[in-house]
Amino acid sequence: MGVKERRAREKEQLRQQILSAARELFVNEGYENVSMRKIANKIEYSPTTIYLYFADKADLLDSVCKETLLNLLNTLEHLKSDISDPVETLGKSGRAYIEFGLNYPQDYKLTFVIRPQYQKGLGLDEGSVGEKVFDYLREMVSECIQQGxxxxxxxxxxxxxxxxxxxxxxxxxxxxxxxPWTEKDKLIDTVIHTTIKGLKA
Amino acid sequence: MGVKERRAREKEQLRQQILSAARELFVNEGYENVSMRKIANKIEYSPTTIYLYFADKADLLDSVCKETLLNLLNTLEHLKSDISDPVETLGKSGRAYIEFGLNYPQDYKLTFVIRPQYQKGLGLDEGSVGEKVFDYLREMVSECIQQGxxxxxxxxxxxxxxxxxxxxxxxxxxxxxxxPWTEKDKLIDTVIHTTIKGLKA
DNA sequence: GTGTTATACTTAACAGTGTTAAGTTAAATG
DNA sequence: CATTTAACTTAACACTGTTAAGTATAACAC
Incomplete structure (x- = not known):
């Protein structure tokens, strides 16, 4: 009875293929400039095949963003190690967040700007990856508050x-x-330090 | 020789008509969901007439955003009166800025999010309205710094x-x-006060 | 091994998009 | 009154997201 499983695996494979083609195009050409036909061409399937895997273009965007949020969450989780100095960790997390956005600017915009425009249901619902990212932030902050x-x-x-x-x-x-921004790193550091200082007792 | 002037006046009038129709549709339906034909229908002209007044859809967006920036600038200028307490003025300006964005959310997004996507030349160039808005902010801040x-x-x-x-x-x-935002006004106040406190000596 | 069913995919089409080139009408000028 | 010029429209192109209907092929039951 391995047939069904192999089929499911194949389906999942194509789904991933579509997804990564979509991400690449979205990132390089912008969501609005990417057509279903372009994605289809890239993976060498007919355009309508995509609709067997995703409800519509917005759903495709949704899935791409979910991946992005997972990557962001993963990046942040790596910093959680030392709770000894929660303020330092919070600052580092803030910097990591900003740098994630700047390293993958199009992904960041897709997730935090473009998607909300098409998906009124936001995506920070209970149990979602987006919520987990914010939960991470809550934890960091909570630690700082608990330590007074x-x-x-x-x-x-x-x-x-x-x-x-x-x-x-x-x-x-x-x-x-x-x-004419100030030197980028200086601006980022100042934003973080100013905010943290403003929050301190 | 008043003919030419009357004609120019009429042209300007139609330009304004197109502009306000575009703004209304952009704001109510979102830039992407508004077609040139929809705008044309609203003003009861053929779609191509718009192209006699604006280079393309992005240019139309550009003009709408310029108006928005003028409105924002105007809103802010009204607060510049008392230089005695520059920190208070800065705080009030920050609040006014945020409230402007929340009162006209679609206009704000068009100007600060959508437009940069289509107009790579940003619109904060020298002499632009956008620059004047930032100049206003610079002045406020400069006052606070000068007073130590x-x-x-x-x-x-x-x-x-x-x-x-x-x-x-x-x-x-x-x-x-x-x-699940904190009570909106509280959040806004905290953002402003935290930032200002963080900047203080 | 054959007939049937379900799965995966494609073709064709609809109603719509931004934009351009060519054509038309009406007003202003000489 | 003839001609030029400005304002506007019609028709078309190449494209869009999406759906309904059609086709092949693989898996199943017998």
Missing amino acids: IFHQTDVETTSQVMWSAVHGVTLLLIDFPDF | IFHQTDVETTSQVMWSAVHGVTLLLIDFPDF
Whole structure:
């Protein structure tokens, strides 16, 4: 009875093929400039085949973004090691978040800007990968509060402030590359340190 | 010789008509979901007429965004009155900026997110309205630094940090309306106060 | 091994898109 | 009144996302 399993494996393989073709095109040419036909051409299948694996173009985007969030989460999890200095860890996490966005600017925009436009149901639902990323942030912040380093006792608000700061600078740097920014690393560091300092007791 | 002037006036009138029809549709239905034909229908002209007034759809978006930036600038200029307490003014300006974004979320996104995607030449060029908005921010910050309230002496970096914070929270609130945000006003205030506190000497 | 069913995929089509080239109408000029 | 010029429209091109119907092939039951 290995037939069904082999078939399922083959199906999954093609699904992944579609997904990675889509990601590559989305990233290189922009979501709006990628047609289902282009994706189909790339994988050498007819356009309609894609619809056997994904509901529509937005669903394809959705799946690509889910992967991106998993990558982001993975990147962040690697930093969680030392709880001794939670502020340092929070700062490093913030930097890692921003750098993730700058290393994969198109993926970041797809996930945090383009997708919300097409998927009103956001994708930060309970149990989602997006929620896990924010949970990670909550944990970091919670540690800082528990150790009495932060003056605010509200984990939620504090986390959201932190997210605002890193999200803001990431998007600005991506969207306005020609703006006369301060030296990039300096700006990033200042954003993080300013926010953390502002949160301290 | 008033003929030419009347003609010019009529042309300008139609240009404005197209522009406001475009804005209304962009805002209500989203840039991607608005076709040139829809705009044309609304103003009861043929689709190609639009091309006599605007180079293409992106140019139309560009013009709409310029108006938005003018509105934003105007909103901010009204707060510049009292220089006695520059930190207070900066805080109020930050709040006004965020509230502008939340009051006209679609306009804000068009200007600061959608447009950069289509117009690689950004629109914060020298002499542009966008630059004037940032100049306003620079002035506020500069005042705070000159009075020795802020510890950083770098106006640029400090302004950019401020911009990151307000831009970040604005976009997050717009893009993820279903996220379990802290009470909105509290979040906004905390973002502003945290950033300002972090910048203080 | 043959007939049947289910699976995977494709072809053709619909209604729509941004944009251009060519054509038309009406107004202003000489 | 004739001619030029400006404003606008019609028709078309090559493309879009998506659906319905059709086709081949592989797996199954007997």
